[in-house]
Amino acid sequence: MLWLCLYFPRLPAEALGLDDPLAVVTEQRGASRWLITDAAGIAAGTPLATALSLQPQLRAQARHVKAERAALLRLAHWIYRYGSPVHSELREAADVGGIPQALLWVEIAASLRLFGSYAALHAQLCADLEAFPQAASLAVAPTRAAAALFAVAGEPLRIRGDAALQRHLAAVPVARLPWPQAQRQALHGVGLRRLGDLYALPRAAFARRFGAARLRELDQLCGRAPEPAEVIVPPPHFQRRFELAAEVDHVEALLFPLRRLAIELQHWLRARDVGLRELRLVCTHAQRRRSSFTLRFGDAHRDGQRMLAALRERLGREPLSAPVRTLELHADEIAAADVPQGDLFAAADTGGEWTRALERIAARLGETAVWTPAPHADHRPEYAMRRASDVHDAADDARERPLWLLKKPLALPQAPPVTALPERLEGGWWGGADARRDYFAVDWRGARLWVYRDLKTEAWFVHGLWA
Amino acid sequence: MSARADTLQTLLRDARLWQGDRQAPLRAEATGHARLDALLPGGGWPCAALSEIVYARPGVGELRLAMPLVARLTQARRKLALIAPPHLPYAPAWRRHGVALAQLSIIEPKTEQDALWAAEALLRARAGAVLLWQDAIDTTAQRRLQLAAETGDSIALVYRCLSGHAPNSVAALRLRVERVGGDSCVEVLKCRGARPLQTCAFA
Numbered sequence: 001m002l003w004l005c006l007y008f009p010r011l012p013a014e015a016l017g018l019d020d021p022l023a024v025v026t027e028q029r030g031a032s033r034w035l036i037t038d039a040a041g042i043a044a045g046t047p048l049a050t051a052l053s054l055q056p057q058l059r060a061q062a063r064h065v066k067a068e069r070a071a072l073l074r075l076a077h078w079i080y081r082y083g084s085p086v087h088s089e090l091r092e093a094a095d096v097g098g099i100p101q102a103l104l105w106v107e108i109a110a111s112l113r114l115f116g117s118y119a120a121l122h123a124q125l126c127a128d129l130e131a132f133p134q135a136a137s138l139a140v141a142p143t144r145a146a147a148a149l150f151a152v153a154g155e156p157l158r159i160r161g162d163a164a165l166q167r168h169l170a171a172v173p174v175a176r177l178p179w180p181q182a183q184r185q186a187l188h189g190v191g192l193r194r195l196g197d198l199y200a201l202p203r204a205a206f207a208r209r210f211g212a213a214r215l216r217e218l219d220q221l222c223g224r225a226p227e228p229a230e231v232i233v234p235p236p237h238f239q240r241r242f243e244l245a246a247e248v249d250h251v252e253a254l255l256f257p258l259r260r261l262a263i264e265l266q267h268w269l270r271a272r273d274v275g276l277r278e279l280r281l282v283c284t285h286a287q288r289r290r291s292s293f294t295l296r297f298g299d300a301h302r303d304g305q306r307m308l309a310a311l312r313e314r315l316g317r318e319p320l321s322a323p324v325r326t327l328e329l330h331a332d333e334i335a336a337a338d339v340p341q342g343d344l345f346a347a348a349d350t351g352g353e354w355t356r357a358l359e360r361i362a363a364r365l366g367e368t369a370v371w372t373p374a375p376h377a378d379h380r381p382e383y384a385m386r387r388a389s390d391v392h393d394a395a396d397d398a399r400e401r402p403l404w405l406l407k408k409p410l411a412l413p414q415a416p417p418v419t420a421l422p423e424r425l426e427g428g429w430w431g432g433a434d435a436r437r438d439y440f441a442v443d444w445r446g447a448r449l450w451v452y453r454d455l456k457t458e459a460w461f462v463h464g465l466w467a
Numbered sequence: 468m469s470a471r472a473d474t475l476q477t478l479l480r481d482a483r484l485w486q487g488d489r490q491a492p493l494r495a496e497a498t499g500h501a502r503l504d505a506l507l508p509g510g511g512w513p514c515a516a517l518s519e520i521v522y523a524r525p526g527v528g529e530l531r532l533a534m535p536l537v538a539r540l541t542q543a544r545r546k547l548a549l550i551a552p553p554h555l556p557y558a559p560a561w562r563r564h565g566v567a568l569a570q571l572s573i574i575e576p577k578t579e580q581d582a583l584w585a586a587e588a589l590l591r592a593r594a595g596a597v598l599l600w601q602d603a604i605d606t607t608a609q610r611r612l613q614l615a616a617e618t619g620d621s622i623a624l625v626y627r628c629l630s631g632h633a634p635n636s637v638a639a640l641r642l643r644v645e646r647v648g649g650d651s652c653v654e655v656l657k658c659r660g661a662r663p664l665q666t667c668a669f670a
Contacts, residue, residue: 354546357592358572361585369575373558373568385558401560403530404553446646447526464557467530 002109002140002160005147006079008072009044010135011102013037015067017245024051025063029096036063036099044099063100065090072102074264076232078128079104080271082121083111085231087144094180101152101178105144118158141165144229145221149176162223169222170196177217183210195221234271238331240264247286247323251315254324258311259304261329266304268331275300275337280330281311285322295363298355300335306356313363379427380435381405381463399423402441402450402464409452409461416442416451416460425452441466493660496622499535500669503653508660512536512640517613517623519638521656523630525553528651529644532669533624536596538565545595548572551582553600553628570595583608586623590615596622602629609637 008014012025024039026048033048039058042051052058069090076088083106091101108121115121118140129136139150140158142165150157150168153176159165172195174187187210192198198206198218207215219225242257258281269276277300282292295310362370371387378384382405422438437452444451450464495509504510512518522529541547547570549556558568574589576582579601586599590612599612604625616623625638633643633656641656647668654666 353592354589354594357588361574361588365574365576365581365585369577371573371575372571373556373561373573375558375562375568381557385555401557401563403534403557403560403564404525405555405557407555443646443649445524447524448528448646449526465526465554467526467528 001107001142002112003105003142003144003147004082004108004138004140005144005151006075006104006106006136006138007148007151008075008102008104008134008136010037011068011071012063012100014134015071016061016064018061020059022055022057023059023061026060027063027093027100032096033060034097035060036093045097047097068100068102072104073232074267075104075134077234077264077271078267079106080232080234081267082106082115082125083108087229088232089229091178094178101148103148103151105147108140141168143221143223144227145217146223149178149221152176152178166199166222170194170199174198179214179217183214186210234268236272238265238268238329238334240329242327242329244325244327247325249320249323251312251320254315254327255308255312257327258329259308261327262304262307262311265307265329265331266302269302269334269337272334273337274334275302276307276331276333277335278331278333279307280332281314282328282330283320283324284326284328285324289322291321294332295359296367298359299352300337301352302337306359309356310359310363313360317364317366379425380433381425383428383433400441402448402466404465404467406463406465409463412451412460412462414460415453416440416444416449418442422453426455439463496536496539498532499539500532500653500667502667503532503669506655506665506667507640508658512622512624513659514622515617515620516639516659517609517616517625517637518640518642519609519625519627519636520642520644521627521629521633522644523628525628527644527646528669529626531651532642532644532653533598534564534566536622537561537571537598538567540595541567541570543595544570546570546572546589546593547595548574548585548589548597550574550586550589550597550599551576551579551601552598579603583611587611587615590621590623591619593619594621596624598624598626600626600628602627606635606637613637613639 013023016025018025022040024035025037026033027036035042035044035046035048035051038044040055042054048060072088072090076086080086085107087105089103091103093100112118112121115124125138137151137154137156139147139156141147141150142159142162146159146165146169149172157168159168174192174194175184177184187198199222203215216225220227240261242261244257248254265276265279276297278294278296280292280294282290284290293314295314297310358370374386376384376386381401385405418440419442420440422440424438426436428434436455438455439450439452442449442451448466449462450466451460451462453460493509494514495507495511496514497504497511498507520529520532537547542565549571552573556573561571562568574585576585582599582601586597589597604627609625612623612625627633633641636657638657639659641658643654643656645652645654650668652666652668655663657663
């Protein structure tokens with residue numbers, strides 16, 4: 001096993017959406033409040049009162065554990081593309097003044113071959129983190145506990161093999177262990193400064209004095225004991241909510257949160273190895289009113305930019321009915337992804353350009369404005385055609401038919417000059433649209449028309465054009 | 468003397484020099500009507516360009532003119548779009564003409580602006596051909612479509628139902644379709660690279 005551990009030191013602030021250098025997140029236990037993120041040169045762990053005396057303009061905000069968990073889960077879905085299994089932990093501080101640690105692990109031994117090398121994987125990972133943007137420090141080690149220990153310490157070590165792990169662990173100061181302050185001081189008091197000193201002690205005596213749990217933790221660090229943890233799997237459904245900081249009444253301002261949601265959806269699709277066919281956006285307005293729309297895609301894909309382009313066109317089509325408070329993105333229909341493959345002869349739709357252009361048009365003009373005709377077996381001309389998403393082969397009709405069919409037959413004021421014999425078409429008594437007509441092809445006023453005489457009313461109509 | 472002849476030869480080889488009696492090398496898709504192909508430079512619809520079909524009233528054979536092209540492109544699995552058609556394309560008849568309907572998309576925009584926007588987007592998306600019905604298309608829009616057709620290497624056909632004299636146009640090819648005595652006739656109003664004002668009948 002080779003674990004890559006990511007530590008997110010600014011997650012409490014990022015989960016609250018703070019990007020002001022003077023905004024800090026605080027943790028409270030009893031009467032004491034202290035900083036858990038760095039701000040304006042003041043280190044995390046400083047009591048709030050001290051921090052305020054140093055920097056009076058500091059704006060403190062209580063941490064929001066639920067938001068942190070949600071943010072960590074989102075990151076877990078993203079990291080899924082680098083390997084599996086994935087674990088996450090929000091490790092609460094053991095003492096007053098401690099800093100909670102948001103940690104994420106992914107097993108990468110199996111993915112190194114896919115990426116080619118650790119350097120390639122690392123470069124891709126850093127590019128992703130920069131794109132979010134997301135502050136993180138990472139380390140690689142054969143055990144989860146050791147990887148976390150180095151990631152939290154900010155040492156970007158890459159340890160492979162047990163011997164190297166032992167060597168690195170032996171040099172780690174005892175003060176870095178995520179143990180209660182009292183225990184670390186006790187160890188320090190008896191002259192045990194480094195982990196190497198702890199490993200050199202007789203096991204039974206150490207367990208008696210400091211507890212069996214601590215001994216197990218030491219074993220887990222060096223890989224002598226298993227590290228059971230719950231594996232994170234992406235959920236079978238995708239639904240994300242974005243609370244806007246203020247009511248938004250123009251589309252441009254919605255694009256930023258939509259971009260974030262689309263990228264999350266892209267990560268989720270990639271982790272599940274599926275493609276998106278249909279998505280739904282639900283907007284919540286004042287007084288709990290909701291509006292929503294659905295977008296269908298021509299093929300199953302997982303391209304966040306493409307989703308965003310379709311959403312932008314659809315939102316641009318109609319103005320917002322009311323200012324928006326929250327956005328919710330749902331993946332309504334997923335399917336096995338159509339992996340794009342280059343066509344050797346470039347005859348068909350290269351790179352899906354055509355499909356994407358049609359999607360944009362359908363998003364802007366409406367779903368019903370784009371269609372493909374398909375023949376349907378019926379004698380009545382107006383029923384001999386269907387709107388189809390995919391065309392099935394129907395039997396070929398041997399008779400000649402006009403290229404244009406009028407949407408609604410046009411009444412003729414007088415009988416046209418008929419020369420040929422009629423073709424009688426009737427049917428539909430079973431469906432309530434009974435038709436009995438004699439059809440003729442006529443040349444009239446410089447155009448070739450398809451006209452019929454309704455046998456019930458004896459009136460004449462134009463039904464088609466030989467254009 | 469020989470130096471002069473050399474200069475002349477160099478001049479004649481210059482691609483910028485257009486010689487009236489020689490056809491410019493044009494890339495074109497055959498219209499499928501042999502007599503019309505013979506009249507047109509390149510032998511058909513110019514590729515990556517805008518062509519215009521003018522007709523005085525619907526039902527004179529204006530659609531049949533393009534039908535061989537539509538059939539050939541769809542059979543080659545190229546994508547085609549009909550934008551703002553005046554009537555319903557009657558699927559059984561289109562199939563009879565050999566059109567692979569699955570490659571065909573029909574777009575019904577509400578405004579002329581939307582129609583132009585859709586035509587431009589699809590031309591840029593490497594369409595096989597885009598057929599647009601718009602009677603009052605202005606020169607700016609024509610230029611935009613021409614550019615889009617060049618970008619996407621597509622064929623743009625604009626149908627204009629005009630009575631009387633047809634106004635100027637920037638299209639590479641302009642044809643007028645009429646029905647004379649039970650036959651459909653096509654008149655070449657303008658074509659890039661050859662002499663226009665010739666007429667022929669087509670089936």
